[in-house]
Amino acid sequence: MTGPITINPIGVIHSSLTESQGTPIQPVYAKGSDGVVEVFEPYGQALKDLEGFERIWLIYWFNKARQPKLLVKPYMDTAERGLFATRAPCRPNPIGLSAVRLLRIEKDRIYVTDVDILDETPLLDIKPYISRFDRYDVQSNGWVDQMSEKQWIADDRFQDGGEGGD
């Protein structure tokens, strides 16, 4: 089965981030950036038991991403890298993945922080962050290991209509 797949968003992510320029590129750089995940009916009941988790994976659709590119210059780097070796949003299937911090759940709204996701982003799935499944002590992070640690912030290079970076 390799034909097209149709997916319907299960919700929408609200945040204070309205454009990629200046947006933190990952949750780890998004301290204090709050958001609300609105889950559509009838999915609210599927949030049962989620509140005990410290972090949750949000899987979402980069709806403001540019057309896909196979080689990109990541925010963190000045060299051109293969797209799949980066987390850039301009992907063949622009699926985003962020482990945000769960604050509380009220009915069908999940209050979260460490949010690196633009406002009004369509939500595809939610999974609990589970240490024994997701936390790996890897020795090698490829080209990223050569980059210096700093607070990386996005510009508009991957945003639809943006000017930077191309």
Add this chain to the structure above:
Amino acid sequence: MTGPITINPIGVIHSSLTESQGTPIQPVYAKGSDGVVEVFEPYGQALKDLEGFERIWLIYWFNKARQPKLLVKPYMDTAERGLFATRAPCRPNPIGLSAVRLLRIEKDRIYVTDVDILDETPLLDIKPYISRFDRYDVQSNGWVDQMSEKQWIADDRFQDGGEGGD
């Protein structure tokens, strides 16, 4: 934008796992389970620079999953949990997420191990596993923290046509 989204698989995952019965439920329980990720043309060049990473995220489509359920009894538990508090495959959008170990890349084929993914699974995206983005020291893993550590193996409860678990 909350309307339907169309996605086209970028490849297919090959493994020795042909049915969910007996399949490891996560990469951490899939030591020695090898697989090959076949990336379709023209995406091969987007694999540049990926080989330096020890682990990669595969994002895929659970094409053999049953119809979605909002409450499920996870493999690890005997209680019914909200679906989004589990990693069960029978999701509204049956998107799978596994951090597999990268062995080597030959052209458009990625050789991997620790594979918990059924053979012929459609691939949606590939991302590098990056410690500083993905490795969180969480204190709380919700209901999972109450479960004893053992080698969990799936049965067919979530597979289309399966008999177990419902």
